Amino acid sequence: xxxxxxxxxxxxxxxxxxxxxxxxxxxxxxxxxxxxxxxxxxxxxxxxxxxxxxxxxxxxxxxxxxxxxxxxxxxxxxxxxxxxxxxxxxxxxxxxxxxxxxxxxxxxxxxxxxxxxxxxxxxxxxxxxxxxxxxxxxxxxxxxxxxxxxxxxxxxxxxxxxxxxxxxxxxxxxxxxxxxxxxxxxxxxxxxxxxxxxxxxxxxxxxxxxxxxxxxxxxxxxxxxxxxxxxxxxxxxxxxxxxxxxxxxxxxxxxxxxxxxxxxxxxxxxxxxxxxxxxxxxxxxxxxxxxxxxxxxxxxxxx
Amino acid sequence: xxxxxxxxxxxxxxxxxxxxxxxxxxxxxxxxxxxxxxxxxxxxxxxxxxxxxxxxxxxxxxxxxxxxxxxxxxxxxxxxxxxxxxxxxxxxxxxxxxxxxxxxxxxxxxxxxxxxxxxxxxxxxxxxxxxxxxxxxxxxxxxxxxxxxxxxxxxxxxxxxxxxxxxxxxxxxxxxxxxxxxxxxxxxxxxxxxxxxxxxxxxxxxxxxxxxxxxxxxxxxxxxxxxxxxxxxxxxxxxxxxxxxxxxxxxxxxxxxxxxxxxxxxxxxxxxxxxxxxxxxxxxxxxxxxxxxxxxxxxxxxxxxxxxxxxxxxxxxxxxxxxxxxxxxxxxxxxxxxxxxxxxxxxxxxxxxxxxxxxxxxxxxxxxxxxxxxxxxxxxxxxxxxxxxxxxxxxxxxxxxxxxxxxxxxxxxxxxxxxxxxxx
Numbered sequence: 001x002x003x004x005x006x007x008x009x010x011x012x013x014x015x016x017x018x019x020x021x022x023x024x025x026x027x028x029x030x031x032x033x034x035x036x037x038x039x040x041x042x043x044x045x046x047x048x049x050x051x052x053x054x055x056x057x058x059x060x061x062x063x064x065x066x067x068x069x070x071x072x073x074x075x076x077x078x079x080x081x082x083x084x085x086x087x088x089x090x091x092x093x094x095x096x097x098x099x100x101x102x103x104x105x106x107x108x109x110x111x112x113x114x115x116x117x118x119x120x121x122x123x124x125x126x127x128x129x130x131x132x133x134x135x136x137x138x139x140x141x142x143x144x145x146x147x148x149x150x151x152x153x154x155x156x157x158x159x160x161x162x163x164x165x166x167x168x169x170x171x172x173x174x175x176x177x178x179x180x181x182x183x184x185x186x187x188x189x190x191x192x193x194x195x196x197x198x199x200x201x202x203x204x205x206x207x208x209x210x211x212x213x214x215x216x217x218x219x220x221x222x223x224x225x226x227x228x229x230x231x232x233x234x235x236x237x238x239x240x241x242x243x244x245x246x247x248x249x250x251x252x253x254x255x256x257x258x259x260x261x262x263x264x265x266x267x268x269x270x271x272x273x274x275x276x277x278x279x280x281x282x283x284x285x286x287x288x289x290x291x292x293x294x295x296x297x298x299x300x301x302x303x
Numbered sequence: 304x305x306x307x308x309x310x311x312x313x314x315x316x317x318x319x320x321x322x323x324x325x326x327x328x329x330x331x332x333x334x335x336x337x338x339x340x341x342x343x344x345x346x347x348x349x350x351x352x353x354x355x356x357x358x359x360x361x362x363x364x365x366x367x368x369x370x371x372x373x374x375x376x377x378x379x380x381x382x383x384x385x386x387x388x389x390x391x392x393x394x395x396x397x398x399x400x401x402x403x404x405x406x407x408x409x410x411x412x413x414x415x416x417x418x419x420x421x422x423x424x425x426x427x428x429x430x431x432x433x434x435x436x437x438x439x440x441x442x443x444x445x446x447x448x449x450x451x452x453x454x455x456x457x458x459x460x461x462x463x464x465x466x467x468x469x470x471x472x473x474x475x476x477x478x479x480x481x482x483x484x485x486x487x488x489x490x491x492x493x494x495x496x497x498x499x500x501x502x503x504x505x506x507x508x509x510x511x512x513x514x515x516x517x518x519x520x521x522x523x524x525x526x527x528x529x530x531x532x533x534x535x536x537x538x539x540x541x542x543x544x545x546x547x548x549x550x551x552x553x554x555x556x557x558x559x560x561x562x563x564x565x566x567x568x569x570x571x572x573x574x575x576x577x578x579x580x581x582x583x584x585x586x587x588x589x590x591x592x593x594x595x596x597x598x599x600x601x602x603x604x605x606x607x608x609x610x611x612x613x614x615x616x617x618x619x620x621x622x623x624x625x626x627x628x629x630x631x632x633x634x635x636x637x638x639x640x641x642x643x644x645x646x647x648x649x650x651x652x653x654x655x656x657x658x659x660x661x662x663x664x665x666x667x668x669x670x671x672x673x674x675x676x677x678x679x680x681x682x683x684x685x686x687x688x689x690x691x692x693x694x695x696x697x698x699x700x701x702x703x704x705x706x707x708x709x710x711x712x713x714x715x716x717x718x719x720x721x722x723x724x725x726x727x
Contacts, residue, residue: 050376052400136487154484159550160704250699251699251700265370266688268394
């Protein structure tokens with residue numbers, strides 16, 4: 001009798017749980033799952049965005065085309081350079097900043113807010129602000145020329161390939177550094193203070209305390225931040241798009257997402273654009289799976 | 304008697320249903336403050352004349368119009384009326400997304416009657432398979448606007464020293480440019496960088512070259528002409544004499560400010576309307592002038608910048624009634640071509656308008672007309688946008704990366720050929 005009641009309660013709970021989850025499921029089905037499946041479907045078809053004719057099945061031709069396209073491989077290279085050049089400094093410096101902020105007794109909240117504030121700006125606004133900074137007569141040149149006492153030098157922020165890549169990385173770094181710093185701060189706050197106290201009693205200094213206690217216990221957070229920032233970097237679009245709209249060379253910063261956009265919207269080749277989206281999706285899926293797998297094996301218990 | 308009443312009631316019902324049917328027309332266009340005022344008034348008048356019609360005018364930034372219209376059409380949700388630049392319209396015609404002009408709604412007998420009202424060649428960019436698909440909102444060619452004060456500052460006489468050839472332009476640039484070290488503080492001139500089919504391709508055509516061979520099968524016709532133009536841009540860019548490059552702010556907006564940042568810019572007659580809105584004092588002054596598009600000294604063709612149009616088109620997926628009323632509204636707008644010219648400086652190429660005192664009395668309208676007469680229409684191709692982008696890559700390579708023009712041309716040729724051969 002008791003078992004039956006328990007089953008009834010569980011069933012009831014599950015029913016209400018399902019009802020509460022249903023709106024989100026419907027939302028995801030329409031706005032996430034359907035586009036994903038549609039992209040898979042279209043990637044196997046030839047379809048002009050403006051054509052009223054139904055898509056024509058061509059098997060893996062779109063993928064084959066991409067593997068032979070120098071434009072696609074240039075995008076792979078641009079995305080890889082951007083992702084590595086942004087994600088490594090993001091990871092290292094956000095960790096250091098978090099450690100620094102955690103050691104402050106005063107103004108801790110102020111620093112957190114100050115670093116986080118660029119993350120609330122839209123990427124478009126951020127790119128527009130930085131375009132003004134990178135203008136030959138803008139703050140970028142003025143700052144460096146004052147710093148190095150080199151009046152009249154144009155650092156060509158938006159012109160040469162390497163500086164242009166660096167400029168896009170800088171915008172992204174500025175925008176997301178605070179976000180990842182906050183995640184590290186949350187991770188550090190969850191480490192019980194007794195562990196540090198015990199280490200200090202045993203004679204450890206602050207440096208050893210950080211590397212021997214804090215850092216090993218932060219491993220899941222480090223992994224979370226690295227995967228999140230890597231995925232975020234692979235999805236980058238608006239900075240590169242706005243920069244090229246402002247007249248910068250497109251080749252060095254033609255990341256995959258921008259290539260997808262141009263292939264679909266400018267060239268009307270929605271099948272090829274979908275094939276690129278699917279490939280990007282697979283790469284991101286790999287990183288997500290890696291995160292899930294690693295976070296399970298690296299679970300930290302403070303008990 | 305009973306039968307008569309029944310028939311009368313039936314006819315009344317049908318008439319009410321037909322004449323009383325409300326039509327809502329959605330019209331997408333690009334931003335232009337002066338034109339918005341004019342068209343809002345025209346919409347009010349049209350709605351008052353035909354109470355069953357409501358027109359919803361939506362405006363978007365000119366640069367984004369192409370993407371927005373495309374996205375809406377790809378979702379089968381395009382506006383009933385829209386206007387786009389001629390280079391962007393070809394795909395809409397070949398894919399059956401727009402309807403041919405309804406001559407009856409325009410109060411015209413046929414195609415010949417329509418063409419007879421406009422200057423020759425007006426409908427070439429919007430004719431496909433023998434049918435006309437658009438009515439011009441404006442037809443534009445670009446000439447050079449000069450700030451005379453800045454010419455005088457450099458010890459030059461604008462009336463006599465203005466650039467007649469592209470070689471003159473280089474010599475003048477050297478006298479007009481001002482720099483703080485490597486940083487340019489006064490640009491002599493700015494090419495309309497992203498619009499290479501309108502401004503750069505005509506320079507190649509002056510030297511006898513073209514984007515594709517006359518049979519349309521081979522990319523880059525007359526490599527020598529292309530090489531000369533690429534070398535010219537390399538000399539202009541940061542690896543040459545450093546007179547400016549595509550990363551500097553769009554010149555025509557800066558030019559209106561008359562703040563000493565830029566001496567010359569390349570733009571259309573419509574710029575005068577914007578100048579009047581942005582800087583009335585400068586507009587009313589005698590400190591600016593307009594001169595023709597220069598030619599190379601060894602040019603084999605004396606053509607100006609390519610002319611292009613903004614054309615009104617009607618969505619073929621709209622209901623028949625909506626299409627008919629859309630054409631009627633377009634007709635109403637084109638009937639006010641004089642106001643478009645007087646208030647917004649937009650020229651609809653209607654013969655009577657081009658011959659009118661109003662047009663002839665407009666500052667430098669003769670410069671535009673003379674250049675237009677010797678110019679070619681802008682290059683139109685299903686993949687024209689892609690090709691323009693590839694020209695941009697070549698220009699950026701020589702101006703910003705210092706790539707050898709021969710190498711840039713090789714790459715450009717391969718890219719354009721790939722687009723031509725791609726049967727997607």
